[in-house]
Amino acid sequence: MSNSSIQGVVAPFDRDNIDTDQIIPTEYLKSIKKFGFEDYLFDGWRYLDQGRLGMTPSERSLNTEFILNQPIFNKSTILLTRDNFGCGSSREHAVWALRDFGFRAVIGSSFGDIFYNNCFKNKILPIKISKENINRLFELSTQGPQSFTISLIEQEIKADHDISISFEVDPNQINRIIHNLDDIDITLSNKEYIESFEENRRSERPWIFE
Amino acid sequence: MNNTLYDKLWKEHLVHTSDSGEALIYIDRHYLHEVTSPQAFEGLRHKKLAPWRLNANVATPDHNVPTIRGKSFTADSIADEVSKIQVVELDKNCHEFNIQQFDIESQEQGIVHVMGPELGFTLPGMTIVCGDSHTSTHGAFGCLAMGIGTSEVEHVLATQCLKISKLKNMQVIFEGQLQAGVTSKDIVLHLIKLIGTAGGTNHAIEFSGSYIDSASMESRMTICNMAIEAGAKVGLVGVDQITCDYVKAHSQLSSEQFELAQNFWKTLRSDEHSIFDKTISIDVGVIKPQVTWGTSPEMTIDFDEKIPVELNVSAEELENFKLAKAYMGLEGAEKLQDLSFNRVFIGSCTNSRIEDLRSAAAAIQGQRVSAKITEAIVVPGSGMVKAQAEAEGLDKIFEDAGFLWRDPGCSMCLGMNPDQLQPYERCASTSNRNFEGRQGNLGRTHLMSPMMAALTAINGTIPDLL
Ligand code: SF4
Numbered sequence: 001m002s003n004s005s006i007q008g009v010v011a012p013f014d015r016d017n018i019d020t021d022q023i024i025p026t027e028y029l030k031s032i033k034k035f036g037f038e039d040y041l042f043d044g045w046r047y048l049d050q051g052r053l054g055m056t057p058s059e060r061s062l063n064t065e066f067i068l069n070q071p072i073f074n075k076s077t078i079l080l081t082r083d084n085f086g087c088g089s090s091r092e093h094a095v096w097a098l099r100d101f102g103f104r105a106v107i108g109s110s111f112g113d114i115f116y117n118n119c120f121k122n123k124i125l126p127i128k129i130s131k132e133n134i135n136r137l138f139e140l141s142t143q144g145p146q147s148f149t150i151s152l153i154e155q156e157i158k159a160d161h162d163i164s165i166s167f168e169v170d171p172n173q174i175n176r177i178i179h180n181l182d183d184i185d186i187t188l189s190n191k192e193y194i195e196s197f198e199e200n201r202r203s204e205r206p207w208i209f210e
Numbered sequence: 211m212n213n214t215l216y217d218k219l220w221k222e223h224l225v226h227t228s229d230s231g232e233a234l235i236y237i238d239r240h241y242l243h244e245v246t247s248p249q250a251f252e253g254l255r256h257k258k259l260a261p262w263r264l265n266a267n268v269a270t271p272d273h274n275v276p277t278i279r280g281k282s283f284t285a286d287s288i289a290d291e292v293s294k295i296q297v298v299e300l301d302k303n304c305h306e307f308n309i310q311q312f313d314i315e316s317q318e319q320g321i322v323h324v325m326g327p328e329l330g331f332t333l334p335g336m337t338i339v340c341g342d343s344h345t346s347t348h349g350a351f352g353c354l355a356m357g358i359g360t361s362e363v364e365h366v367l368a369t370q371c372l373k374i375s376k377l378k379n380m381q382v383i384f385e386g387q388l389q390a391g392v393t394s395k396d397i398v399l400h401l402i403k404l405i406g407t408a409g410g411t412n413h414a415i416e417f418s419g420s421y422i423d424s425a426s427m428e429s430r431m432t433i434c435n436m437a438i439e440a441g442a443k444v445g446l447v448g449v450d451q452i453t454c455d456y457v458k459a460h461s462q463l464s465s466e467q468f469e470l471a472q473n474f475w476k477t478l479r480s481d482e483h484s485i486f487d488k489t490i491s492i493d494v495g496v497i498k499p500q501v502t503w504g505t506s507p508e509m510t511i512d513f514d515e516k517i518p519v520e521l522n523v524s525a526e527e528l529e530n531f532k533l534a535k536a537y538m539g540l541e542g543a544e545k546l547q548d549l550s551f552n553r554v555f556i557g558s559c560t561n562s563r564i565e566d567l568r569s570a571a572a573a574i575q576g577q578r579v580s581a582k583i584t585e586a587i588v589v590p591g592s593g594m595v596k597a598q599a600e601a602e603g604l605d606k607i608f609e610d611a612g613f614l615w616r617d618p619g620c621s622m623c624l625g626m627n628p629d630q631l632q633p634y635e636r637c638a639s640t641s642n643r644n645f646e647g648r649q650g651n652l653g654r655t656h657l658m659s660p661m662m663a664a665l666t667a668i669n670g671t672i673p674d675l676l
Contacts, residue, residue, distance in 0.1 A: 015529065015530060015533075016530055017407055017408070019643075021643065021645040021646070021647065021648050022645065022646060026624045026626050026647075027626075029245050029246075029273075030245075030274070030292040030293060030296055030626065032252075032295060032296060032299050033249070034249040034252065034360075044646060050651040052292075053292055083408060084408040084411070087441065088343065088438075088643060088645060089342075089343055089643075090246065090342055090343040090359055092246070092341075092360040092361060095359070110408055110411055111411075112411070112441070113377075113412060113441075113442075114343055114356075114357050117358075117359060117374075118359035118360075118361065118362075121359060170375065172230050172231075172232045183361070183365055184253075184364065184365055184369060187234065187365065187368075187369045187371060188368065188369060190226065191369070193225050193234065194225055194234070194262075194369060194371055197225040197226075197236055198236065198263070198370065201236065205335075205471075206467065206470075207333065207463055207467045207468075207471045208238045208333065210265075210463060210467065
């Protein structure tokens with residue numbers, strides 16, 4: 001799969017302020033692993049019973065009305081939502097759960113700041129567009145399941161009826177998604193900056209280093 | 211000069227800006243807890259890296275720890291196997307990487323944001339990060355403090371730096387004197403009601419004004435703590451004599467170091483003519499005690515106000531509104547006073563400091579918890595808070611009234627330990643988030659001040675008069 005475009009079925013979540021506690025409830029934060037969170041994404045809405053870390057969907061009682069439990073949306077790669085998605089707790093598990101489920105992009109009118117950053121670290125593209133454009137995309141979704149194509153290079157969402165919506169995103173961040181770069185490697189490749197800064201700081205503000 | 215405090219802190223810590231405009235910021239202090247660190251340590255191990263600067267890091271387990279521990283309790287005594295794994299893993303990682311930890315057996319252990327400042331690890335002017343959104347708390351000391359994700363925890367461990375973009379400046383001016391029965395918690399809930407949970411997104415909020423100037427460090431911490439519920443990952447208060455006095459009483463610095471540092475700390479205020487992207491002024495004198503009715507911290511009303519009805523809600527917000535009302539089980543209730551409570555939780559990094567416990571204890575001294583309340587717990591924020599409260603006899607006041615006096619931890623703020631709500635239980639809580647399921651599956655949370663929660667325990671309902 002190319003990293004320069006994202007294509008696939010769109011799951012519309014017509015709700016504001018979806019916080020990271022809803023994306024993945026506290027119970028699953030007990031895992032010390034970085035993968036394997038797909039079954040717990042939106043757990044409180046997806047299942048009728050209360051789950052525990054380690055349980056599989058076959059042991060659970062599914063809420064068949066929940067969008068991601070409908071066969072067509074089960075393979076969604078793009079999530080469409082509204083305002084302030086991912087607010088609340090800093091838990092990166094929320095992004096891991098989205099990623100493990102198969103999402104590669106989230107489109108909304110605004111995001112929780114920490115969540116927004118966490119997305120890039122896991123190569124999920126958070127896309128901020130205006131409320132009017134969000135309305136257009138939701139309107140389209142009411143006509144039945146939609147597929148979008150998102151070009152990371154042109155920074156553009158393409159949908160049916162010749163809809164195309166461009167978006168802005170930090171070029172450094174998008175570059176890291178396209179080229180699958182690692183932040184720590186990049187930072188350490190210039191470690192002399194950190195070393196000299198630290199040396200200065202140690203002499204100017206010695207109490208920090210006590 | 212026209213620099214805001216945030217701008218000053220940013221410049222002070224800017225290591226480098228890349229050709230493509232990306233900033234690298236140096237991190238002075240890094241707090242760690244058991245929930246958001248295991249995957250970061252795993253990453254270090256995988257890359258064969260050691261922490262960049264060991265003494266920047268301070269760790270403690272807080273989210274998973276049971277609050278009934280007593281003497282000789284160890285990580286192995288934790289009954290919940292999955293919780294135990296995380297606490298043991300933090301032990302293991304701290305030993306392996308040589309990181310200072312206040313473990314579950316330590317007298318000082320506590321919620322990291324309560325423990326850090328009182329042990330003197332939080333010093334004015336620092337950059338402070340932690341894999342926890344309520345790191346904004348430390349902004350009360352004029353620190354650039356913010357929550358980060360686990361990948362960033364790993365990045366900070368490995369490089370002592372963070373790649374971040376600069377936030378915008380927002381100023382919230384709190385002027386005036388509080389009415390009796392009103393606390394810093396009410397002030398911040400009121401602000402969130404006004405600006406909404408996305409109101410501070412992408413901004414650092416600096417709190418100032420005559421109310422802040424006279425507020426204690428505990429009150430300032432409560433306000434900065436909930437900056438994140440107003441959408442801002444950074445909350446800030448300029449340094450003044452109150453800050454320096456607190457630090458003097460808590461830090462381990464020698465008197466020479468302290469004097470040297472203090473001269474610098476006193477410069478950590480926004481310049482008189484600095485420009486903010488947004489400014490809001492609030493007269494705190496008109497604020498009443500605040501209580502949340504819904505499932506987002508912005509769903510807040512005065513304690514004696516009517517619960518909002520559909521008629522007054524915009525079309526855009528109607529769907530969220532109906533969901534929140536249904537979740538909270540508010541059918542037939544006109545006022546908050548019509549709701550019966552099952553549980554009371556006094557604790558969390560918002561309201562578990564000594565000032566909070568004093569105000570709750572003073573409100574209920576000599577009274578009894580209502581028979582309608584199944585359980586009312588008081589969870590001090592740290593070992594030091596607990597010891598201080600016991601020295602003042604607050605534990606006795608609570609216990610005589612029928613409250614349970616617990617050991618420190620996050621507890622029912624998020625219920626990773628055994629302190630959880632049962633489905634449909636209604637809880638008066640001094641924590642910071644009333645999200646669906648936050649305190650237990652299908653549990654119903656009403657956020658309020660420690661004084662209000664304590665009185666709710668006595669009444670079984672929200673009091674209608676103060
Ligand atoms: S007390 Fe609550 S909000 Fe604070 S750190 Fe613990 S879980 Fe997070």
